[in-house]
Amino acid sequence: MALSLRFYGVFVVLLVSLLLSKASSTSHHEHHHHQLKSLHFALFQHETINRTGYIVVNGVGGAGISQTTTPFGTVFVFQDPMTVTANRSSKVVGMAQGTSVTSSLDGLQSISVAKITLRLKHHSGSVSIVGGTHNVKPSDHPVVGGTGDFLFVQGYVTSSPVNLKGLTVVYKIEFHLYWPPYAAQGS
Numbered sequence: 015m016a017l018s019l020r021f022y023g024v025f026v027v028l029l030v031s032l033l034l035s036k037a038s039s040t041s042h043h044e045h046h047h048h049q050l051k052s053l054h055f056a057l058f059q060h061e062t063i064n065r066t067g068y069i070v071v072n073g074v075g076g077a078g079i080s081q082t083t084t085p086f087g088t089v090f091v092f093q094d095p096m097t098v099t100a101n102r103s104s105k106v107v108g109m110a111q112g113t114s115v116t117s118s119l120d121g122l123q124s125i126s127v128a129k130i131t132l133r134l135k136h137h138s139g140s141v142s143i144v145g146g147t148h149n150v151k152p153s154d155h156p157v158v159g160g161t162g163d164f165l166f167v168q169g170y171v172t173s174s175p176v177n178l179k180g181l182t183v184v185y186k187i188e189f190h191l192y193w194p195p196y197a198a199q200g201s
Contacts, residue, residue, distance in 0.1 A: 067092035077121025166197035
């Protein structure tokens, strides 16, 4: 009987030690933080009315059409070049294609969806964004997907007006991109 109790005691000690050891290694693994790969840069979007951007459905009311406003419900489509500086003649490294619908009666806000195709020095592919845009203030748009080197990318894009006068309006587009640890990259 004493032998079986001693065996039982040794068994319990070994089992508890094993469990504590397993819990310790699991706990250590759960607290290990992976360094996320990230990419931060800015480009400039050039939108020229009736050349790279068009109203395809006129809105129904609210504000009139100006450089910064469109009537409520206006559907606008665009295919705008993206350059490395605010100067339209600088190097084109991407294209922003998308649509927006004016969603405020003052004509200053819209819901926007865009695919931004990029041909950068070390990365190429597209980033898809969606969100609310304010025509005269900076707006953050969540990244909802990507292709090519941007497959599985997450993050956000900030659009800020630079020049809203004339036929061509210019926006600074700041990219804040992050790849999750499971995303394999070929770059």
